[in-house]
Amino acid sequence: MVGLSPPEYLVARICFCLSAVVLGGTCMVWELRTQEPIWWRITAGVLVWICVGVGLPESLRWVGGRQASSLLPKVIETPRKLKVTSLVFDHPLLVPGHPIAVRVNFKNISGKSIKMRNATYTQTRVLPKDLAAEKEAEDALWQELVDGLEKQGRDAVIPMVEDEEMNQILESGVLTLNEYMDIMRGSHAVYFASIIRDRETNEDLLELCFFVGRAGIIQYCSQHNGP
Numbered sequence: 001m002v003g004l005s006p007p008e009y010l011v012a013r014i015c016f017c018l019s020a021v022v023l024g025g026t027c028m029v030w031e032l033r034t035q036e037p038i039w040w041r042i043t044a045g046v047l048v049w050i051c052v053g054v055g056l057p058e059s060l061r062w063v064g065g066r067q068a069s070s071l072l073p074k075v076i077e078t079p080r081k082l083k084v085t086s087l088v089f090d091h092p093l094l095v096p097g098h099p100i101a102v103r104v105n106f107k108n109i110s111g112k113s114i115k116m117r118n119a120t121y122t123q124t125r126v127l128p129k130d131l132a133a134e135k136e137a138e139d140a141l142w143q144e145l146v147d148g149l150e151k152q153g154r155d156a157v158i159p160m161v162e163d164e165e166m167n168q169i170l171e172s173g174v175l176t177l178n179e180y181m182d183i184m185r186g187s188h189a190v191y192f193a194s195i196i197r198d199r200e201t202n203e204d205l206l207e208l209c210f211f212v213g214r215a216g217i218i219q220y221c222s223q224h225n226g227p
Contacts, residue, residue: 002066009067013060020056023048081110082158082196082206087218090169096180100190100212101171113160116205118196119153121145122172124179127189127213134222137191138209142224145193155199170194170208189213193224 001012027048031041083106090101100122108114121144128134158166170192175183182188189211196206209224 002063007066009063012063016056016059016063020052024052081108081114081198081203083107083109084206084208085165087208087210089218090171093212094175094180094183094216096175096177099172099174101169102192102210102212102218104168104170104194104208105165106167106206107163107165108158108160111160114158114205115155115199116158116196117149117153117155117199118168118194119145119149120168120170120192120194121148122170122190122192124172124182124188124190125211127187131222138221138223141191141193142209145195149195149197153197158196168194168196183212184214186214191221 001008001015027045031045034041036044084104085107086105088103088105090103092098093100121141123141123144125137125141128137172190172192175190179188179190183190190213191211192208194206194208195204197204204227207224207226209221210218211221212218
């Protein structure tokens with residue numbers, strides 16, 4: 001019953017209960033009519049009732065588990081098209097009067113060329129004090145990027161290149177002395193956000209959100225990195 005399509009969970013439960021009743025009832029009738037010695041009647045009765053007492057609830061639990069798992073949402077994994085291999089600085093960083101440039105190295109693993117539209121956004125922001133503020137800042141930054149994708153995005157084609165890396169340069173504005181000092185004090189960081197979208201399917205092929213702060217390393221944001 002459980003193996004049918006669709007499964008008959010109620011019928012399966014009834015079958016297990018009836019089996020337990022038939023087994024227990026048969027044992028009781030046998031106990032009343034048999035001429036076997038008392039030790040054999042007791043042993044047989046104990047074995048049967050152990051089977052019923054343990055087997056029935058465990059069987060019903062198993063059916064319930066199968067039913068519960070069938071109600072869980074099915075996760076459909078879509079094949080990835082772009083794979084980020086590394087994020088590296090393209091030239092010296094945290095120098096007043098110069099931008100911060102990060103090279104995003106990635107591969108096209110879709111097996112075909114892709115017509116895409118991309119946009120990038122950089123901004124120096126105050127480092128949040130807690131997780132809630134961090135997520136709020138990331139959401140605000142990402143929303144600005146998404147809003148500007150249609151107006152300020154650029155169209156291009158990603159070629160199908162087997163086993164070879166391509167790259168995208170994300171560059172901030174020129175760091176002013178005040179920005180540089182804020183970053184060095186650890187109160188601010190330069191945030192980067194980038195999105196690459198398939199023009200034919202409107203699918204986001206690459207989403208990146210990261211920042212560079214006082215430690216001088218690239219740190220991913222807690223959100224908006226995928227798919």
